[in-house]
Amino acid sequence: MARDSLRHRVLLSLAIALLVFFGATVAVLEWSLGASLSRARDEVLEAQLLALIAVAEPVDETHSLTLPEPPDGRMLSPDSGLHAEIRDARGQSVWRSPSALGREFELPPPGGAGARDRWTQAEAAGPGFALSSMTIDWEFEDGTVESFRFMVAQSLEPWHAQRRAFRLGLVGWFGVLAAAMLAVLGFVLRRVMRPLGSIEREIREMETARRDQLSSEWPEELRGVAANLNALLRRERARQKRYQESLANLAHSLKTPLAAVHALLPEGGDNTPEQLGMIRSELTRMDRIIGWQLRRAAAAGAAGGVGIAPVVVAPVAGDLAATLDKVYPDRDISCELDIPDSIRFRGDEGDLQEILGNLLDNAWKYGRGRVRCSARVDSPGIIALHIEDDGPGLDPARASEALTRGARLDESHPGQGIGLAVVNELVSAYGGEVRVERSGLGGTAVVVSLPGA
Amino acid sequence: MRALLVEDDDALRHGLAAALRAAGWQVDEAADGREGLYFAEEIAPDVAVVDLGLPQMSGMDLIAALRGNKRELPVLILTARDRWQDKVAGLKAGADDYMVKPFHTEELLARLEALVRRSAGWAQPVLDFGILRFEPAAQRVELHGEPVELTGFEYRLLEYLVLRAGQVVSRSELIERLYDQDYDRDSNTIEVFVGRLRRKLDPEGTLKPIETLRGRGYRFSLAPAGKD
Numbered sequence: 047m048a049r050d051s052l053r054h055r056v057l058l059s060l061a062i063a064l065l066v067f068f069g070a071t072v073a074v075l076e077w078s079l080g081a082s083l084s085r086a087r088d089e090v091l092e093a094q095l096l097a098l099i100a101v102a103e104p105v106d107e108t109h110s111l112t113l114p115e116p117p118d119g120r121m122l123s124p125d126s127g128l129h130a131e132i133r134d135a136r137g138q139s140v141w142r143s144p145s146a147l148g149r150e151f152e153l154p155p156p157g158g159a160g161a162r163d164r165w166t167q168a169e170a171a172g173p174g175f176a177l178s179s180m181t182i183d184w185e186f187e188d189g190t191v192e193s194f195r196f197m198v199a200q201s202l203e204p205w206h207a208q209r210r211a212f213r214l215g216l217v218g219w220f221g222v223l224a225a226a227m228l229a230v231l232g233f234v235l236r237r238v239m240r241p242l243g244s245i246e247r248e249i250r251e252m253e254t255a256r257r258d259q260l261s262s263e264w265p266e267e268l269r270g271v272a273a274n275l276n277a278l279l280r281r282e283r284a285r286q287k288r289y290q291e292s293l294a295n296l297a298h299s300l301k302t303p304l305a306a307v308h309a310l311l312p313e314g315g316d317n318t319p320e321q322l323g324m325i326r327s328e329l330t331r332m333d334r335i336i337g338w339q340l341r342r343a344a345a346a347g348a349a350g351g352v353g354i355a356p357v358v359v360a361p362v363a364g365d366l367a368a369t370l371d372k373v374y375p376d377r378d379i380s381c382e383l384d385i386p387d388s389i390r391f392r393g394d395e396g397d398l399q400e401i402l403g404n405l406l407d408n409a410w411k412y413g414r415g416r417v418r419c420s421a422r423v424d425s426p427g428i429i430a431l432h433i434e435d436d437g438p439g440l441d442p443a444r445a446s447e448a449l450t451r452g453a454r455l456d457e458s459h460p461g462q463g464i465g466l467a468v469v470n471e472l473v474s475a476y477g478g479e480v481r482v483e484r485s486g487l488g489g490t491a492v493v494v495s496l497p498g499a
Numbered sequence: 500m501r502a503l504l505v506e507d508d509d510a511l512r513h514g515l516a517a518a519l520r521a522a523g524w525q526v527d528e529a530a531d532g533r534e535g536l537y538f539a540e541e542i543a544p545d546v547a548v549v550d551l552g553l554p555q556m557s558g559m560d561l562i563a564a565l566r567g568n569k570r571e572l573p574v575l576i577l578t579a580r581d582r583w584q585d586k587v588a589g590l591k592a593g594a595d596d597y598m599v600k601p602f603h604t605e606e607l608l609a610r611l612e613a614l615v616r617r618s619a620g621w622a623q624p625v626l627d628f629g630i631l632r633f634e635p636a637a638q639r640v641e642l643h644g645e646p647v648e649l650t651g652f653e654y655r656l657l658e659y660l661v662l663r664a665g666q667v668v669s670r671s672e673l674i675e676r677l678y679d680q681d682y683d684r685d686s687n688t689i690e691v692f693v694g695r696l697r698r699k700l701d702p703e704g705t706l707k708p709i710e711t712l713r714g715r716g717y718r719f720s721l722a723p724a725g726k727d
Contacts, residue, residue, distance in 0.1 A: 294552075294580050297580045297581075299579075301579040303508070303510070305508075305602060306508060306511035306514050307601070308602065309514025309517075329601060333600075337599075369587050369590045376613075403586070404583070
């Protein structure tokens with residue numbers, strides 16, 4: 047199927063729309079989840095901080111604080127990701143959790159009693175920390191009041207991991223959903239478009255002569271198109287037939303009287319032989335002009351025809367060869383036909399008969415004993431017909447004159463055939479080409495290119 | 500020779516019939532296909548000229564009917580349309596030759612001669628009996644290479660016998676084929692013409708080309724060259 051078929055267009059547009067829609071959904075969801083994860087993290091940090099404050103015990107002798115047992119076991123093991131520290135008013139560390147061994151935390155400037163801070167700290171190698179601190183004034187037994195700053199730091203790693211897992215799940219599931227949706231749409235489209243595919247197939251079948259009109263079982267939306275197309279084809283064929291018939295009638299009504307005049311022309315009488323000869327040659331000229339114009343009209347009509355089935359060339363050439371054998375029984379011509387059955391002409395059968403008939407007739411007239419008619423596919427959609435004889439051959443100057451003779455019919459001399467000119471006119475109407483060459487048999491080779499199927 | 504002419508255009512039919520009669524043919528005229536078929540079956544002509552565009556029954560149907568009846572009658576079709584489609588269809592239907600209107604009457608006569616010659620079994624255009632040579636298309640007879648002057652009727656008579664060389668042709672058959680219908684059948688003119696032909700073709704009386712078989716008819720008795 048072509049890349050720009052309707053189905054592909056619809057699927058491509060839907061895929062882009064789904065991508066944009068799901069992409070935006072994923073971004074919004076991720077942002078909102080990130081925010082709530084951050085909030086949860088901060089609450090946990092706050093709880094750890096309060097627990098830390100709760101288990102701190104005063105050392106009255108030194109006006110300091112100590113922590114016999116940290117509130118969370120993770121504070122005891124190094125690299126657990128949970129650290130705690132207590133500093134005095136001068137910023138000196140009073141207590142550090144064993145897990146914080148070798149780590150430095152940078153604290154923002156301390157505030158007054160009750161001041162809370164919350165921040166994050168990056169790490170040279172690692173995910174970084176989320177930190178929280180609170181400054182408390184501690185009253186000892188002797189009434190001394192000292193200011194202490196409690197701080198808890200938690201590695202950002204679990205938070206990052208959560209976000210990663212969530213994002214992966216989100217994108218993965220949305221991707222699966224989008225693919226499933228596209229598949230369903232593809233199936234629906236195939237169902238919806240199936241009649242279009244059928245109509246296209248039937249038109250192709252008509253072009254290759256396996257069908258002469260569209261069938262009638264169509265969905266409502268296509269019924270009108272199919273019916274109108276059928277009607278158009280019928281009208282076109284009827285018009286073509288009427289046209290051919292009226293041309294035939296015209297030929298009959300013009301040429302029969304001409305034939306009668308020929309037959310009735312009295313020999314002798316009051317006319318001299320010269321006068322009779324002149325009358326006859328004028329009649330012949332009239333006849334040729336009529337014939338030429340009728341043939342041109344028929345050619346112009348057929349080449350533009352619609353819904354004409356392709357014609358298999360071989361039987362047409364065979365019939366013509368049999369006809370010529372019958373018409374020229376005294377010319378001992380052996381005709382060699384080399385035309386594969388696969389060679390088909392896209393056009394009217396009568397026109398093909400006319401082209402081949404004129405060329406074979408010439409070959410029979412001028413050939414000494416051999417005629418060859420062969421056909422090949424020249425290039426896709428173009429067939430080449432070769433008609434050759436072993437006669438004296440037509441020289442190129444005379445050939446080009448013979449090809450255009452019809453156009454200058456009034457100037458031509460009686461006795462000169464217009465066969466080649468008729469062929470040229472017909473072939474041109476089909477967009478083809480006529481070449482006159484020298485044949486391998488020794489005589490003339492006429493090569494005709496025509497639309498094939 | 501009898502020719503059947505089936506043509507609906509009166510002027511053309513009369514003109515052709517006159518030309519054929521002037522060349523020594525017996526002519527039966529029909530103006531439509533049915534009449535043509537009737538004549539073809541009743542009078543058994545030697546050749547038929549049939550126009551393709553006929554009323555009642557088309558020329559093509561007429562030919563098909565003739566061929567359906569297994570008649571070997573040679574048929575030449577006249578057609579106004581010189582498209583090969585029509586020629587091929589006509590010859591496929593069983594016609595033997597065609598002419599496109601308008602045509603030269605001389606050419607039509609030559610074609611009819613050739614059809615009759617071929618249907619009598621002579622493939623070559625020249626009938627060669629050695630000393631005597633016949634060329635029906637040109638209505639030419641040569642004796643020892645010299646043309647023999649014959650009247651139209653003499654030529655017809657000789658041609659009829661020559662085309663049936665070796666066969667006995669009855670006197671009544673000759674009368675029927677060569678004379679007009681209103682001819683007085685008791686006349687002895689056939690004998691007169693045969694006598695004249697013998698003098699022209701065989702002045703010394705050594706060749707004896709035409710035999711008389713008493714009570715049965717005549718026979719052209721020379722053997723074709725190369726067939727001895």
